Amino acid sequence: MSVASKVLVVDAGNTSIKLTAFEGDSVLWVQRGDNCPANTGFDPDVIYFASVRSKEQSALLHADIQAEYPHSGWVTLASQAEACGVYNAYLEPERLGVDRWLGAIAAYYLAKDGVVVIDAGTAIKVDVVNKEGVHLGGYITPGLGMMEESLLSNTARIRYDSNEVVGGEGLPNSTARAVTEGCYEMVLGFLERIHLQYKDYKWVATGGDAESLLGRLSIPVERQMNLVAIGAKLVGDEQLRGNK
Numbered sequence: 001m002s003v004a005s006k007v008l009v010v011d012a013g014n015t016s017i018k019l020t021a022f023e024g025d026s027v028l029w030v031q032r033g034d035n036c037p038a039n040t041g042f043d044p045d046v047i048y049f050a051s052v053r054s055k056e057q058s059a060l061l062h063a064d065i066q067a068e069y070p071h072s073g074w075v076t077l078a079s080q081a082e083a084c085g086v087y088n089a090y091l092e093p094e095r096l097g098v099d100r101w102l103g104a105i106a107a108y109y110l111a112k113d114g115v116v117v118i119d120a121g122t123a124i125k126v127d128v129v130n131k132e133g134v135h136l137g138g139y140i141t142p143g144l145g146m147m148e149e150s151l152l153s154n155t156a157r158i159r160y161d162s163n164e165v166v167g168g169e170g171l172p173n174s175t176a177r178a179v180t181e182g183c184y185e186m187v188l189g190f191l192e193r194i195h196l197q198y199k200d201y202k203w204v205a206t207g208g209d210a211e212s213l214l215g216r217l218s219i220p221v222e223r224q225m226n227l228v229a230i231g232a233k234l235v236g237d238e239q240l241r242g243n244k
Helices: 055-068 098-111 144-153 175-197 210-214 227-242
Strands: 006-012 017-023 026-033 046-051 073-076 115-120 123-129 135-142 202-206
Touching: 006 055, 006 227, 017 227, 046 055, 046 098, 046 227, 055 073, 073 227, 098 115, 098 123, 098 135, 098 202, 098 227, 115 175, 115 210, 115 227, 123 175, 135 144, 135 175, 144 175, 175 210, 202 210, 202 227
Parallel strands: 006 046, 046 073, 115 202
Antiparallel strands: 006 017, 017 026, 115 123, 123 135
16 A cells, blocks of 8 residues: 555666656656656656666755746655565675665566666676565676777777678677677676576566567566566655654
């Protein structure tokens, strides 16, 4: 049962801001942009704010959003030692990225079992929660775009245009395919190695590159694109209940 009738979750990532509007426990709409979106027509009772940006950037964004929604309540979310039945593996819990923390909570809530969480965005993040709700830890690697950009920016002879990035059969026979498919193979191999250790766990994926990875990954994976927002909703509601 939702604590507030209308909730707006603000997920401020490194490269974009994602807004998710909830009516009760149902998602009404999702909006993404480089800056704080305005004129959404939604009047939230409370805003749940989760940011991986610097303190200064988060404070500026906080001020912009509060100016847009001056009558809404506000809850800033941060990683904790425990929330919603999930226990943080970090010795300093606040140092776990809040997006990873919320994703782990949501995935465990949805799986009702041990779960591996993949967030395939600017970075690719993997977190593992066992069936008792204990977060065991995880990994962070460059995302697909970051891998390609790093290779291109640090080599003189590896160059290609975007129109050269086309699929093909067999081993890559062009520079474009060699780079893009090589990056995919690195990520897929990384995930498949993790699967060898946690093959009995459920797998949940989110993030902008989740769809393209799922098509190539020989592992049953559930796609849930609102994972961080669902986790924010669970944690924010728990905090509001605790304050009553």
